Amino acid sequence: MTPAIDAEGLTKRYGDVTAVEDLSLTVAPGEIHALLGLNGAGKTTTIRMLLGMVRPTAGRVALLGTRVRPGTRAIWARVGYLVETPAAYPELTVTENLLVAARLRGLTGPGPVSDVIARLDLGTYAHVRARTLSLGNAQRLGLAKALIHRPALLVLDEPANGLDPAGVAEIRTLLSELAHDGVAVLLSSHILTEVARTADRISVLADGRLVWAGDTGDLVAQARPRLSVGARDLGAASTALRAAGHPAEPGHGTCLVLTGDHAIGHPDEIATLLVAAGCPPTRLAVEQDDLETCFLRLVGTR
Structure with missing residues (x-):
């Protein structure tokens, strides 16, 4: 194709x-x-x-x-x-602007203009001069000309x-x-x-x-959730988690990050595991970046 x-x-x-x-x-x-x-x-x-x-x-x-x-x-x-x-002839109405656009495209008859007015919901403004349109409706007119x-x-x-x-x-x-x-x-x-x-x-x-x-x-x-775990001894906590099949990565500040589905879905089990290992958690929270954070990370902006 x-x-x-x-x-x-x-x-x-x-x-x-x-x-x-x-x-x-x-x-x-x-x-x-x-x-x-x-x-x-x-x-x-x-x-x-x-x-x-x-x-x-x-x-x-x-x-x-x-x-x-x-x-x-x-x-x-x-x-x-x-x-x-979007550009338009300011003294012409929406319909007149579209008729000019249609003629420039070699289109004939009223069909293309009436169709695109209906499609962009411009019927209320069909006889309104372009210079009086709001920014949003001027944008609609520009889209209508493009379509x-x-x-x-x-x-x-x-x-x-x-x-x-x-x-x-x-x-x-x-x-x-x-x-x-x-x-x-x-x-x-x-x-x-x-x-x-x-x-x-x-x-x-x-x-x-x-x-x-x-x-x-x-x-x-990339905006998937994660479990943030804090502990007084992050090294011991990381070792205990890894031994139990929950590899942890360093997070921001004094915390570890778990991304496994089981850990995220059962933070109580993670807490019990750490308490049994002698390094009880000081913080346990499921967090999630929003899409904007992911985007800003991609473009290198905090």
């Missing part, structure tokens, strides 16, 4: 500043793939290179089987995108920007429906919890480099 996005060795330098370095990325049809990173990590620069808006210093990009080069035109009829701030021609590949930079919780949930549902229909979706975000609910795969960027890539479930698994 031909990847919707196939990028290899992407690098972008601005003088002495390297915005993105040696980044490779593959997105399959029907996959929701998230670029995750802090502000300034290189997400938007990567998206601009993928879309031919910025010429890479090094590397190559192919979208839907077609190499992206200067002068490449035919491929854009199958690609929808929303990069950074009006039913693209095979959708590239979105912070698609939930400005949306309220209900709007975020609607966009999540919309993206899942598009992926179910075979549309490949690449989105950027710095909100890990939302990405974890939406994306099939995640690529984490830090300082322009790819620091982690894999299935969303693999990243979520």
Whole structure:
């Protein structure tokens, strides 16, 4: 199956500043793939290179089987995108903006416009001028313009920007429906919890480099619980635990960490074991990192 996005060795330098370095990325049809990173990590620069808006210093990009080069035109009829701030003609209404977008895409008739207005729940604002829209509804209009021609590949930079919780949930549902229909979706975000609910795969960027890539479930698994054990004699406690089949690792401060399922599920047995070994626990707590902590650990930020 031909990847919707196939990028290899992407690098972008601005003088002495390297915005993105040696980044490779593959997105399959029907996959929701998230670029995750802090502000300034290189997400938007990567998206601009993928879309031919910025010429890479090094590397190559192919979208839907077609190499992206200067002068490449035919491929854009199958690609929808929303990069950074959504643009609109401020004095035109939502409907008029979409009619212009449809005409630029070579679409005819009222069907595409009415369909996308319904899909993005813009009916209430159909005759409202774009300049009066809230940030969230302006974002909806930008998404509608990206979707009006039913693209095979959708590239979105912070698609939930400005949306309220209900709007975020609607966009999540919309993206899942598009992926179910075979549309490949690449989105950027710095909100890990939302990405974890939406994306099939995640690529984490830090300082322009790819620091982690894999299935969303693999990243979520890094937030699994652990049993934190404190004792006056950590050496003796570690020896007793290891002898009983519970290998312990040093934790933060004066404690040991157990990650075995049995230990986590039965901390009372761990306490009894340590008391019998002559090193009663001074602390016993089941802890769990949240997803943001895992993310910040990956990008090297406390």
